[in-house]
Amino acid sequence: MLQLPVLKTPWYSYCTGKISEGCQLCVQGRKLVLFITGLCGQRCFYCPVSELKFGNDVVFANETPVKNPGNPVELIEEVGLTEARGAGITGGDPLVKIERCCDYIRLLKQNFGKKFHIHLYTPLQLVSEERLKKLFDAGLDEIRFHPNLDDQALWPRLSLARKFSWKTGVEIPSIPEYEEKTKKLIDFIVGKVDFINLNELELSDTQAEHYKLAKLGYKPKDAISYGVEGSVESGRVLLKYAIGKGLPGHLCTAKLKDGIQVKRRLQFRAKHVALSFEKRTKDGLLIRACLYLEELKPGFGYRKHLKTVCGGRLLEKLTDLKNKIQKELDCDETQIVIDEKKCRLLLPEKLLKKNISYFKKQNLSPAIVQEYPTSDGFEVDIEFL
Template sequence: MNTKILKINKTPWHSWCTGNIAKGCAYCVQGRKLVLFITGLCPQRCFYCPVGEQKFGNDVVYANEWKLEDPNNPIELIKEAELTQAKGAGITGGDPLTNLDRCCNYIKLLKDKFGKRFHIHLYTPLKLVSKEKLQQLYNTGLDEIRFHPDLDDDSLWNRIEIAKQFNWNIGIEIPAIPGYEKKTMKLIDYIADKVSFINLNELELSDTGTKHYTLPLKGFKTKDNISYGVKGSKEMAMKILEYTRQKGLAAHFCTAKLKDSVQIRKRLQIRAKNVALPFDERTEDGTLLRCCIYLKELAPGFNYKEKLKNADRNYLLEKLIIVRKELLEFLTLTEKEIIVDINKCRLIIPRSSAKQYADKIKKYNSNLIPALVEEYPTQDGFEVEIEFL
């Protein structure tokens, strides 16, 4: 612990800190940290856990938004790291320690591929922490470990000390829960001389349907109509920063705005630059503007994701290849200006050509639906806005 009294500083990223932010966070605010959701399995049932029911309790792996088809052959992980020009990864879950072998294999894979300087940190609650497991993580090359202690039960807090046996960066990461000031201060008293930093995340409401998620039932509400941030979380975090300041402990209050308008936005900008088609338009938020031509049976609308998931892709792609060939014959577009999108089974053309050709396309084939689309450059290509023409 640093015995020097620190200052509370506002950062350029809509957050506040005492001391220096952790190295993992420094890459994060550049948009250069890949989020590696390594498993949804977890022995904890935190009442504020935002993980959705599609992930929680299921042994699935995601590299950012990209679900790995085969966790034993993580080709998507490497591809996503390349497309986002990641300089590191944050391993999360679930509890990563429920699948320690996978953690170690992925750490080694990433270090071998991108070099020892590729910075990897890992989040874990304390239930599964042991010297043997931490030894394995350390030996494999983990750079930074962040513990998530139970604020309602201090019986396992002593396991944090095990990590001090290894030469890596040790931190704590917890949400700033209104009403938990005293419990959080108690934790800080305990860990102040045992860790390098504490991160406080702005508490957010979630759309998850998991049974243990009870924030709304406990009366927590959003601070306004445009944010998922919980009312009172920021105020509570600032009180805790004042406490860590006096303790000389480095702390960082990470806001919901930082995650959305800095971390994710910058990552999207990088990915958009690397995946955009030559004629795509890129926005400042990192989204892509394009014109898409949908088959009527697979046009966006009710249950679109489910229809896409269950679609006969081979049949639809064969159909699109034929349609593309026919469109090339009567539209003044080049081969490079009509693209078959194999992920979403649709055609993509320049947005600038959309209104010029929309009526022609619909008259040619009533089963084709052209639309102006704004979407994320992520693997799932989440649509922000669709305007059917």
């Protein structure tokens, strides 16, 4: 058998052979991340899911919360805003909410066509032929399993997926101390799946009880990365081992996720949510000229405060201020926009800087803000003027 070399890709990852269709769309920034539930029976010591999601039945389309899972209007909207051509369903364990998975798969296919590529990740605990058939009949294109490396009891369930004409794979983190256990898994899955995906192991800020990476002594590979020391090197060894057995693979790095996948997705979203007078950075951030109310401006506890007070009275106050500013500065109404999510005014940077003293007399705090174009609008930099 001709053994393919382990090649470095243009996206800072490594592969042997062609990467899966789901991964191809992902590196283009064209895959929506559909977090379908935080419920899960497995407790992986490396699981990075935040304590706000894990164990809770919540749904997110990328960073956007879906308020009513029975009517996921935010999901459809997010696909459009990010120009997605596919979705990756994750959790938690999606199979805990199998009917929701099937409903969403059908909904996405109905709205965006049969070519809208959908893949799903799941551990093996709830895998059965009946559940797999439901997913296949709903239109799932690709399924990726997450076996427990410490317990082989459920590994045979992987074979059930071969009864259906979709792409199947295994996706697990590359854990340096688990090289031999991963090789045993590779030996087992050869001939049963189409590919193996290895992810660079990453440290997380999650406070979930079962997360143990830091306690177990795993360290970042450098001062600016969440990637774990030795994970990529171990992953390359495993890719070589897998292709030696005839199993193609892909090693996805933290740099690919942050520097390629997320960046490109943000660029698409920024293009759609930026106001006509706003600038965008090459990384997909928005540069916004903002006017904050003195009682609700960024600072300690800002996010928490925003959730409790933004709305009603403050929005009425902003409406009055907007009307007053338009009249006194002789502005077109399209030049001053009320941001209802953050209870602030948005306007052209030139207009802001030209009238700083005036705005301060109105008890407004002018600022230039760099923030993500996501639904939460996370601020990266704030310069008060």
